[in-house]
Amino acid sequence: MTTNQIRVRVAEVETVAAQIRRLKLVPIGMSGLPDFSGGAHTILSIPDGERTLRNPYSLMSSPYDTSSYEVSVLKAAESRGGSAFIHDKIREGLPITISAPVNLFPVDRRARRHILIAGGIGITPFMSIMRQLEHDDVPFELHYGMRSQERGAYWRQLRETYGHRVHIYFEDQGQTIPLKTLLDGQPLGTHVYVCGPSTMIDWVLNGARDAGWPAENVHYERFSAPPPGTSFTVELARSGKTVPVGPHQSMLEALEAAGIDAPYLCRGGACGQCETRIVSCAGAIQHNDHYLSDAEKAAGDKIMICVSRVDGSTVTLDL
Amino acid sequence: MAAAMLSRPVYPGLVPDMHAKHNLIVTEGEGAEAVLDLATKTSAEFFARTTILYCTAGSAAKDHETALAKLNPKHLWVLPSLPTVMFRLKGVLATADMGTRLYAAGTEPFIGSVIQEALAAGIDFKSVVTEHRGSAKRRVQCVHCKGMTENVTTNPVACSHCGINLFVRDHYSRRLGAFQGVIIDAEEPGSAPPPEEIYR
DSSP: OOOSEEEEEEEEEEEEETTEEEEEEEESSSSOOOOOOTTOEEEEEEEETTEEEEEEEEOOSOTTOTTOEEEEEEOOTTOOSHHHHHHHTOOTTOEEEEEOOBOSSOOOTTOSEEEEEEEGGGGHHHHHHHHHHHHHTOOEEEEEEESOTTTOOSHHHHHHHHGGGEEEEEGGGTOOOOHHHHHTTOBTTEEEEEESOHHHHHHHHHHHHHTTOOGGGEEEEOOOOOOOOOOEEEEETTTOOEEEEOTTOOHHHHHHHTTOOOOOSSSSSSSOTTEEEEEEEEEEEEOOOSSSOHHHHHHTSEEETTTOEEEEEEEEEOO | OOOOOTTSOOOOOOOOOTTOSEEEEEEETTHHHHHHHHHTTSOHHHHHTEEEEEETTSTTOOSHHHHHHTTOOSEEEEESSHHHHHHHHHHHHHTOBTTEEEEEEEOHHHHHHHHHHHHHTTOOGGGSEEEEOSOOOEEEEETTTOOEEEEEOEESEEOTTTOOEEEEEEEEETTTTEEEEEESOSSSTTOOOOOEEOOO
């Protein structure tokens, strides 16, 4: 839903590593920004010609300072326009719109101990999480892997701030996170969190399962950008409207472009807010989300319109 | 009776988690039969990494310890009462690690006590594998005097502390390991319906 939008100004733009930019956002016309907890994200609305791209970015600034928000953006190799705009066009002073923060990656406050595992730009949610854990005086350790010294962001400052609790691994120096050693023998009440590339998340989830960890103590955040595909048409059963979806557009973006206020929260296939019932479908459903179970995906009567699409002519939705 | 309540626990039954490095099974009375049934769904290797704490004082104990010993668990501790089992459980959990899976089988108050210890040790209640066996008796907390009444089989029931006639609700507290009991005849003292034995 496009409610809870906040106008902010880009107060600082800084290149912090190869292909990674940090933005500092300050409120326009209000004294502070909404409260958030470590691990929360906001959705930036990015103008792109006729259309508006809306991308989720983790808040990396301190939850105890809401005079501004900070996010970091990696320029995607095959950008749909969002990260490219932020890297090429955003200047200090530019006003933009963001959503109120939502947290789909909170820490479990019952935990006795937290193990944080980050890969590359996946460090960002842990930046605010570590501020919170430090404030709450809860034991934690960070294991942060990156391609190289040049491509990794914030590792120097993290080492300085958190000392021996931060463990850094450079891939080009042959260093890898010792996952098995890390997970074996941890005391009850330990929780592990992972954010990074999809392959890394799977590696940690499988590693935790093999180490005998219960699923309740394993947390991850996996945002996907809506993958491109072929054009198709969405028919809305309730309103009778027909909306075309372009090859580089998601269904949600196409509906928004047509002036329809469809439900969403994360726009990355993670939260389940945009779950929509399929009335009929002429074509194959391409489920790209991490929310529906395999059985639900196979049943084919629900779709997450933020990332999933149809390879075919028409899909009729209960909207 | 009250409508279905979200806090009412469900006990899906014992299913082996073959990924766990150690298993800790806590059981009483007829709960031992759930463990014997579990044995038909798994291997001897499972029990080779399993510690069993067995409470004989549970409902209808009938020399289940001999049958449990035949499963060849890594350790079998046979203990006489709920407090002795909970004391041992606390000790075992104090040194357990994240590769440990906890199982509980028996009556509802027994499972509730095991979950209380699990929560105190940092285990999420959803990670505890449970099966209800034996009596449907309940542990009930009087919301008025806060006293716990054990072995409740009727509804209503008189609070064993303050004597008030309590309506036993399905409203359950994991923290207390007990159901909620609320006065049934507040408006007209003495008008409580006769107790019905429904939690046998």
